Amino acid sequence: MSCVMNSDEVRMWVYEETLPNGEKLTDVINQTNENVKYLPGIKLGKNVVADPDLENAVRDANMLVFVTPHQFMEGICKRIAGKIRADAEAISLVKGMEVKMEGPCMISTLISEELGINCSVLMGANIANEIAVEKFSEATVGYRQNREAAERWVQLFYTHYFIVTAVQDVEGVELCGTLKNVVAIAAGFVDGLEMGNNTKAAIMRLGLREMKAFSKLLFPSVKDSTFFESCGVADLITTCLGGRNRKVAEAYAKNGGKRSFDELEAEMLQGQKLQ
Ligand SMILES: NC(=O)c1ccc[n+]([C@@H]2O[C@H](COP(=O)([O-])OP(=O)(O)OC[C@H]3O[C@@H](n4cnc5c(N)ncnc54)[C@H](O)[C@@H]3O)[C@@H](O)[C@H]2O)c1
Known part of the structure; x- marks a missing residue:
């Protein structure tokens, strides 16, 4: 899943799936405010809107959060290249790398190169279902040069149970x-x-x-x-x-x-x- 934040609305691209009862996953998320397949039992904010259309989800977004399994990242970047705001900032929560013939390519580099935008990363001891029930954890934002962008990400993610620190070492x-x-x-x-x-x-x-x-x-x-x-x-x-x-x-x-x-x-x- 990738999230796109735009003022109060968080548009979340969801890879569409049909659930065993025949319903579409995005419809169920939007009706119940819950990702019944991947994060059952947790209410998402009412401002989170699931969108199965990747291009629509990223259009006009100024902050792009990538949190998809690494093996799908290259295809996703190719699909949205040229269709995002030129001044968008990205952050990757994706763990893993692309191993190519010419050597390993970090996912943040893949995003920056494919989309032509700055990309920070957020990593840490952050098992999702513990954060979802607001158990305390810390996280690290890694940034390359743009400290101001990193500070914006820290501000966005920081809560009393999710403490975020920025370091210049993407x-x-x-x-x-x-x-x-x-x-x-x-x-x-x-x-x-x-x-x-x-x-x-x-x-x-x-x-x-x-x-x-x-x-x-x-x-x-x-x-x-x-x-x-x-x-x-x-x-x-x-x-x-x-x-x-x-x-x-x-x-x-x-x-x-x-x-x-x-x-x-x-x-x-x-x-x-x-x-
Ligand atoms: N789950 C965690 O606790 C956690 C914590 C921090 C970071 N991460 C990182 O976030 C990324 C995603 O992890 P996860 O646990 O949400 O996912 P996952 O590895 O459990 O895979 C399931 C997700 O993949 C999506 N998916 C399935 N097929 C797809 C396709 N063809 N194209 C695009 N998406 C598809 C599904 O919609 C679902 O959201 C990983 O890089 C992971 O390392 C996960």
Whole structure:
């Protein structure tokens, strides 16, 4: 799903699906104020309008929030290129990267290059259904040069239960959000093999060290301090304790590797994707 904010209205592009009872997901969201498939039991604000038409959803928007699984991002950008406001600001909550023949491409770079607009990122220990019930969490906005744009995003997202800090390290923040999902698979294996908490803590410590080394190899500008923000150590911990990659990797190890990740993803995640 991608959200588009325009004054008080939040237009949310929703990839249209037909629910088992034959109704369209967007119709149900607009009638009930609830995303019954992906966030059941949570009332969205009345100003959130679900729109199945991507081009209509982004038209005239001055702030674009991207929060779609990474594998769909390139296609989405190509569809909306040239159809958005030239002065629009973007932010990506998407974790992952496009791996191309010429090397990895961060999603914020993909958005900037395809759409010709500035793109910040927001990452952190932010499991969606906990935030939805207003449990306290922190998040990190990563920005490249435009501090004013970053401050606007901080203002927009900040609440008493969602504390947002901006750092000038877009690649560092984005790589933290991406690479912790790999460490979470190792944490899931540790759980599935019942190796205990000491081993899991070692996986997290070594994983964080490798995340830092790998990030700096890709982008020497990445800052050490970023790994101590919410996007770094905090997101790593929450993902290794509770995330979906951990859960499916645990099942994979428990089944002795005899059931594939694809099969377990379809069975365990109810339409959500591994990251
Ligand atoms: N769920 C979380 O707690 C959380 C927290 C922070 C960041 N994120 C990031 O947000 C992004 C989206 O995660 P998610 O958990 O909302 O989604 P997900 O991975 O669970 O996938 C389900 C979503 O994908 C959409 N979808 C399915 N097919 C599609 C298609 N062909 N084209 C476009 N969209 C399609 C569905 O409408 C649904 O919104 C990911 O990059 C994730 O890392 C998620």
